[in-house]
Amino acid sequence: MVLDRPSVVIDSGHRIILWYIPGALSPWVQNDMYMATIAMGDLLKRSITNKESSNWRTRGSNFRPPDGPELTPGCINIAPCWFQQGYENPDEGFKPMVSASLKGDRSLSMIMDIQRPALLASVALRVMHPQLYWASVRTHVELGRWSAEQGLHDMHRLLKHWASVYTGAAIMCNRQSPKHRDPKCPPEAFDILTSIGSYRHAVMQLTNLGIELIYNPGIMVSYSSRLVRHGICVDQGDRVVWAWFLQDSMHNYAGTPRPDYAVYNPVDLDAYQLAKYNQADFAMYGNL
Secondary structure (H helix, E strand, O other): OOOOOOOOEEEOOOOEEEEEEEOOOOOOHHHHHHHHHHHHHHHHHHHHHOOOOOOOOOOOHOOOOOOOOOOOEEEEOOOEEEOOOOOOOOOOOOEEEOOOHHHHOOHHHHHHOOOHHHHHHHHHHHHHHHHHHHHHHHHHHHHHHHHHOOOOHHHHHHHHHOOOOEEEEEEEEOOOEEOOOOOOOOOOOOOEEEEEEOOOOOOEEEEOOOEEEEOOOOOOEEOOOOOEEEEOOOOOEEEEEEEEOOOOOHHHOOOOOOOOOEEEOHOOOHHEEEEOOOOEEEEEOOOO
């Protein structure tokens, strides 16, 4: 099944699996993303590794050169307070820290540059999953209080200006993404992907759902990246993706109760537009 219009995908229990919103990003938001990504060029350049044994997310062979001189291929994570991969167990003495990308002189200006896209992702989550939105707000407040009590002044300052309820954002430029899942995302949560650029006619594959998405610039897609296996390959044109993510470990550290899955009210579903498909008994409601 190929989706090319605003859609919500639900399962047989009316749990929401996917939000698909083509054309969600205004020209102003796309410009903010483009200019901020250009400004991150040095960080993006340093993120790429050339060892075949390295993580595929930053392996040089998975990146394409840009069409023009402004953009720099790479992949970085921006988070004012998070656990680094492999250092997430507080019982072993690990504590949240500022991501490496925000440990420089431009840290505050970087956060200010991404505020409008950050707010858009937060507003979208407020609509898509209200319980998760408020749980994330509570986590943010608790982390701000904790960082102040611990005397972590840089972290506290960055958290004050962080405009998103998400833990962080992965900034990717001209990266090919093989089919994968993201195990750090809570299964009930929605990551939000936004994509811009000069590329055309891209398709995102959601293999375990049996769905393909027309993935044109300006799109917003949201799903649990822990549950949905996804991948995309773009051969021509520049593509910049900002993926807003939640870390389960951060909600646990802040003592935030985990919300349930977002559920679509069956009363709101038009029976004539409900189409069941696939052996997994998923359903697609096509009109938002």
